[in-house]
Amino acid sequence: MISCKEATKYISQREEGKLTFHQRWQLWQHLAICAVCRLFSKQNKVIINTMPHLYDYNDALLTQSEKDSIISALENS
Amino acid sequence: MSELNATKWVSDYGDMLYRYALPRVNDKETAKDLVQETFLAAWRNHDNFKGEISEKNWLFTILKNKIIDHFRKASTRLTDNLPGVADEDAYFDDAQHWTMAKAPQDWNFDTDAPIVRKEFYEVLEMCKGKLKETQNTVFTMKYLEGLESEEICKELNITASNYWVLIHRAKLQLRECLEKNWFIQ
Secondary structure, eight states: OOOOHHHHHHHHHTTTTTOHHHHHHHHHHHHOOHHHHHHHHHHHHHHHHHHTTTTOOOOOOOHHHHHHHHHHHHHTT | TOOHHHHHHHHHHHHHHHHHHHHHHOOOHHHHHHHHHHHHHHHTTTGGOSSSHHHHHHHHHHHHHHHHHHHHHHHHGGGGOOOOOOGGGTTTOSSBBOOOTTTTOOOOOOTEEEEOOOOHHHHHHHHHHHHHEEEEHHHHHHHHHHHHHHHHHHHHTTTTTHHHHHHHHHHHHHHHHHHIIOOOO
C-alpha cells in the first residue's frame, strides 16, 4: 500500500497522465480507503480550477507616475 | 513610427498587462519592469507588426515571452535552492501518513462549483505569494501559464524529480493556507 505522501504526489502526476497502470491502481486502492487523501484530491481541484482566474479578479493598477515613466521611456527610445 | 501614440498605448493597455504580470511574478517592481520592456519591444518592432492578430494580443504574446524569460533568468538562482527533505516533515509522520495537525479537513463546500468572489482570489494570491520562490515559479508556469512539466524542467534546467517535489510542496502549502484563511476560518 502506498503512503499518503506518495498518494498526494501521484494526484499531481495523474493530472499530466504521468502514472503507469500499476501506479494508477495503487492510487485507486489508496483513495478507496483513505478519506483524508480523497479530501486532498477534491480540494486540489479547487486550486487547479481557480488559479487561471487570478487575473480576472485582479484590479491592480499602475500609478500615473509609473505610466508617465513608461511613456517617456518609449518616446526617448 | 509617427502614427504611434505612446500615451494612448500605455493608457489603453498598461493596466491590463500589469494585472496579468503581477500574480505571475509576484513582485510589483518586476511586473512594472516587464510591462515597460514589453512596450519598448513592441515600440521598436512595430514595423514588423502585421496586424494578423490584434494589437492587444500581440502585446500579450510579447509579455508572456518576457515572463518566461524572467523565470529562465531566475532559474540560475533556483538551482541553489532546490528542495531538501525537511520541509514536508510537518505534513506527514514517520510512516508518511498525514499528521493530525496538517491533515485536510472537510471544507463543506461543493468543490466543483466555480468561485466568483473577488475576496477569495485575494486570499488565493496572498497564499500563492507565501510560497518560496522556487515553488512559486514552477507552480505559476504549470497552473497559470499552462505549460507541461517537461517544458518547465527544460526552461528552468531542473530534473523531473525536483519538479514533482516542488509542485507537491506548493500544493500542500496552498491547500493549507486556503483552508485556514478562507474555507475554515
